[in-house]
Amino acid sequence: MQARSIKAASFPKPHVASIDWAAAETLIAIGIEPAAIADLSGFRASFSHLPAMNDVIDLGSTWEPNLELLDRLKPDAIYLPSWSAISRPQLAKIAPVRLCDIHGSGGDPIERARIFATDVLRDFPDAPGQGNIQQLEQRLTGVAGAAKSRRVFLLNLRSNNRFVNVYAAGSLPGSALTHVGLENAWQRPVNGFGFTSIGVEKLLQTPEASVVILNQNDRTTEMLSRLDDNILWRSIPAVRSGKVHISPPVSVFGGLVSATNFAEWLATTFDRAA
Structure with missing residues (x-):
């Protein structure tokens, strides 16, 4: 038709x-x-x-x-x-x-x-x-290729703080990450929307990687408050070395506006990050 x-x-x-x-x-x-x-x-x-x-x-x-x-x-x-x-x-x-x-x-x-x-x-x-x-x-x-090259985990916090959603190829955040010249630290399989749920302990397997927490407003604020006493979270190398970055509010299912805003933030953050 x-x-x-x-x-x-x-x-x-x-x-x-x-x-x-x-x-x-x-x-x-x-x-x-x-x-x-x-x-x-x-x-x-x-x-x-x-x-x-x-x-x-x-x-x-x-x-x-x-x-x-x-x-x-x-x-x-x-x-x-x-x-x-x-x-x-x-x-x-x-x-x-x-x-x-x-x-x-x-x-x-x-x-x-x-x-x-x-x-x-x-x-x-x-x-x-x-x-x-x-x-x-x-x-x-x-901002294409503007960030200093390094490996980065893209995470969404969940209510059960033993698990996180990690974003990779096929997701809007993952696309923005590679667009600015960064390498996604998660190279294993993901679902059709470009993310998967993993145990926090898997972040220990890539000790040199930085972490970006995808800010989902009040939900992320609440989840972050629960991590203060989480021994496993505090053992992650990026947490111990201060390489955890909380993004501005980002729409993981957005379009060109969301992609551009997030890509610019990534480029600025990782151009100056140690």
């Missing part, structure tokens, strides 16, 4: 819905605020660098968006993550569906984010923030 065109492409204010968070971030970057976003509270918490978006409607879970609400909203387009494409036929009855395959599809998420941003601009050629994508591209080019 041939894809239906997005009627809103020439409208002053396109009326779109986004079940995919990276797509929503990209739309906002070019000046299009979605009328509705899935799991809006989670989106706001993960994308704290974006405006408050007080008029945006919550579509419910990213796994099971509210189809009745979507039908009532009558959007001109629906942005859907590629990993949930099984729901595309149902959604296509409501509005044209655009897939966002930045995450969960393998390859380089930064390159996929670039391609996706280009596709969005093609759909909305009159978007007021078209130049923003070019600026993001230029900023990314400016």
Whole structure:
């Protein structure tokens, strides 16, 4: 079936819905605020660098968006993550569906984010923030290979402090890490989204590596407070030598904006880090 065109492409204010968070971030970057976003509270918490978006409607879970609400909203387009494409036929009855395959599809998420941003601009050629994508591209080019070469673990803390999620190839943080010239200290298998859960003791196997904790706002603050009395955590060489860096809030499932912000922080941090 041939894809239906997005009627809103020439409208002053396109009326779109986004079940995919990276797509929503990209739309906002070019000046299009979605009328509705899935799991809006989670989106706001993960994308704290974006405006408050007080008029945006919550579509419910990213796994099971509210189809009745979507039908009532009558959007001109629906942005859907590629990993949930099984729901595309149902959604296509409501509005044209655009897939966002930045995450969960393998390859380089930064390159996929670039391609996706280009596709969005093609759909909305009159978007007021078209130049923003070019600026993001230029900023990314400016930090390519800019960091002093070293091995780095990218970690997300979990409620059980005996385990962490480690990010590698196929993840947005992992892509940003290699983009700025750093080497990922985790070279073992990961899932389709580029991360896996490991025991903290596995960090001991690469004693020369630095650690970056991917800041998830209040959740990370709470988890960090639990590590103060964790003997195993304190035995990690990076912890003992002061080579643990806590990033600014980072959206691990973001798009080009998140990738650029994180890459710039990495380049600055590891250009001057001892």
